[in-house]
Amino acid sequence: MIASGARWEADPVRLAEPSPTDPTLADLLPVLRELRPQLDLELLRAVYAEGHPQGLRFTGVYDDTGTCVAVAGWRIVATTVAVRRLYVDDLVTSDRVRSQGYGAALLRHLRTIARDSGCTALELDSGTHRSGAHRFYFREGLTISSFHFRETFDQVGL
Numbered sequence: 001m002i003a004s005g006a007r008w009e010a011d012p013v014r015l016a017e018p019s020p021t022d023p024t025l026a027d028l029l030p031v032l033r034e035l036r037p038q039l040d041l042e043l044l045r046a047v048y049a050e051g052h053p054q055g056l057r058f059t060g061v062y063d064d065t066g067t068c069v070a071v072a073g074w075r076i077v078a079t080t081v082a083v084r085r086l087y088v089d090d091l092v093t094s095d096r097v098r099s100q101g102y103g104a105a106l107l108r109h110l111r112t113i114a115r116d117s118g119c120t121a122l123e124l125d126s127g128t129h130r131s132g133a134h135r136f137y138f139r140e141g142l143t144i145s146s147f148h149f150r151e152t153f154d155q156v157g158l
Contacts, residue, residue, distance in 0.1 A: 013102075014062050015109060020048040027068040028060045035092040051075070056089070059109065061102050069094045070102040072110055076117050086114035088124035091133075107140055 018025045025048065026041055033039055048056060055075035060068045073090035088110060093103040114122045125148045126133050 013064065013105075015106075016060050016062065017057055018060070020045060020052045024060075025058070027062075028058055028071045031060070031068050031071045031092055031094050032073075032090060034095055035090055058090075059106065061093075061106050063097070063102075069097045070106045072106050074110060074113075076114075076119060082119070082121040082123070084117070084119045085121040085123050086110060086117065086119045088122065091124060103136060104140060 016024060016027075018028070025045065029039065029041055029044055032044065048058065055077060057074055059072045059074070061070035063069045070093040071090060072088055072092075074086055074088045076084060076086050078084055091103065091106065091110075093106075111122055122142075123145075124137075124142075126137065
């Protein structure tokens, strides 16, 4: 359940962190595909199976009908920059329930995990074209702290 003080349009709401082999991982896929359309269930399971030993976790938020409405993919990593940080790979709320508090509550949950785990920071990258997401992050108190540079290579299978 969500900590008291969280604002939800629909209650009760639950959080779940499926394992890579949990059948409920499929519940997260429709929401994740809104951010990562290239994912299918087979690829999600393969990425999660490889990433789980590296710390990758997924947290899903379910509304009162039992439908997954928001998802975060995250991991705690040791770095020379932050010593220990919670890095958010994915943070997405279903378009149909956006601006109803689900994303904010999920971010609060991740902040709690970060603090309880001794992290010095919660960090994420967001595509330059995602202005709506940027407004949300600014509203939630996140700041732009650096540039992220990238070079891509031919896709390799898992």
